[in-house]
Amino acid sequence: MEETFETYVSASGKTLKIVSDAHSVKDISFVEEKGPDSSTQPEILEKAARQLEEYLSGKRETFDLKLDPDGTDFQKKVWDLLQTIPFGKTKTYAWMADQLGDPKVIRAAASANGKNPIAVVIPCHRVIGSDGSLTGYAGGLDNKRFLLELERANGVLTLFN
Structure with missing residues (x-):
């Protein structure tokens, strides 16, 4: 297993924990308080922190980060679909199922949405x-x-x- 690194970003009373390996973001989640930052900060982690700070301060609408969330093929398909929802727009779970080609997968799509490990950047909040x-x-x-x-x-x- 590849070494992971972490850092924290806070703004507007919210704190996000960012986890990466040396090359890509693996996890972003809301936490109650900051923990210790990793002593090593790979470029991708610094870039993610900077972009999240810009987003939280209203200066960024899109992200340019290499992502590598852990999940099943279906979950990754759902997470890719979520990334097509533009800033300031919302979609429904039914829309997700339709985009995935089968209205019957609405519960599976909602479940995958809820298991998204990269909050904010993979915008599951827009559903x-x-x-x-x-x-x-x-x-x-x-x-x-x-x-x-x-x-x-x-x-x-x-x-x-």
Whole structure:
């Protein structure tokens, strides 16, 4: 197993833990408080921290990072699909299932969405219920609401577009 490194980013009362190997981001998650940063900071980790700080401060809408989340082939397909949802837009779980080619996979797609290990950059927070409700989010509904409000404040958040 390849060595991993971590660092933390905080803004607006939120803290994100970023984990990478020497080449790619492996995990980004909301945490209650900062832990110790790795003594070694590979370039990809520094780049991820910088881009997340810019996003949280309203100066970035897209990310340019090499990602390598651990998951099944189906989960990775869902996570790739999530990355097509633009900043300030939301989609539904039904849309996800349709894009995956089978409306019957809606529960599997929702499950994969919930297991996304790279919060914010793989924007699972942009998926909401068909009725516009903020349904489950592994990082907590308060963080989902925070991210959607951040995007609304820095652009025009549109539902279902």
